[in-house]
Amino acid sequence: MYDLHTHSVVSDGTDTPTELAEQAAELGLTGFALCDHDILDGITEARNAGERLGVRVIAGIELSAKYAGVDIHVLGYGINPTPELDKVLAGLRRGRLDRIPRMIQQMDELGVPLTLEEVMAQVSGGSVGRPHVADALVAKGIVAHRDEAFARWLAAGRPAYVPKPTVDLVQGIDLLHQAGAAVVIAHPRIRGAAKVLTDEVLADLVTEHGLDGIEAGHPMHDAATRAQLYALAELLGVIATGSSDCHGTGKIGHELGSVTTPDGVTGELLRIISARGGAV
Known part of the structure; x- marks a missing residue:
């Protein structure tokens, strides 16, 4: 099994990339994807640790996007960075700091x-x-x-909230595809995303923009929501992933490996990455 959505101290997790790899090995996971927010800097450390421990590490990112005025998170897997993507990511990180x-x-x-x-x-x-x-x-x-x-x-709507910089959702999908990545919409049924990422919108992202998958399994999706999203992914012919969205001790109820993706489904994800020229 793979946990395809984790965070390290490189963004807002509390574990180093090496510690994540060590925990994955202890749990008996086949591998995990490191998906820090708008940054790829932890990938090399995670992969070096994974090679030592026999845990496969997938180079990932969680890109900050926006659709219909709502923050949307986009997971990219197998990224070979491009100058354009690097420029966008640098701008997002600069905006995060400026706020x-x-x-x-x-x-x-x-x-x-x-x-x-x-x-x-x-x-x-x-x-x-x-x-x-x-x-x-x-x-x-x-x-x-x-x-x-x-x-x-x-939190959004609370008195000290300041919005973070984002990219347009479709632009984000395109940027990640151009970097060889398989692209999955993260937790589409939480907070504001649930209001705008309707089944029809997700279907359009698949047919018109080549969206590769939906994160159906997530700690903040209840059983009925997970079942609906797994069925929708099957209907649309895309991958349905399951992930913990682990932030170490930074998020309660998101323990590494608590929600996972089967090896066979991850293999399909890796085949998409390989066909697109991404990093496998």
Whole structure:
């Protein structure tokens, strides 16, 4: 089995790429995909550890996109970076960093003192986000965990929320395809995505833009939602994946290997990557 959606300290996870590989080996996973937010910097470390431990590591990314005004996450697997993709990713990461002072200012106005230095002390990689603000609040004893910080201040619609930069959904799919990747829509039935990623929209993304798969299995999809998405993927003739969306201790209920994809389905994913000229 494979866990096809994980995060490391390179973005907003709490485990290093090596630690993820070690945990995957302990769990008996065949492999996993490292899909840090808008950054590929952890792939080499993860693959080196995977080779040592006998765990296959798939080079992945979770790209920040937008559709109909709603944030959508797009998983790309088997990426061979292109100059255009590198440029877009660098812009997304720069925008992620630029919004942090605005969030800190809004927190200050809410009577919650926080400094940029305190936030950056929580950052281990090159992709900065709201979880690092949450971690700074945890470190100061203001909240008990990330979920509390998001619920009180940082989630969309809460008083310290600042939108992150994104790319257009179709543009994102095209960029990833051009980099040789197989492209899967992440957790399409959570939060705002559930309102705009209707069955009809997903079907259009498949027929008109070559979407390769749907993340049907996810900790935030209930049993009925998973069953509906697996059936939809079969109807559309695309891959249905299952993944934990592991962030280490940063997300409760998303433990590595808690939701997985069978080896046969992952093999189909790897064949798509190979046919597209991606990194397998």
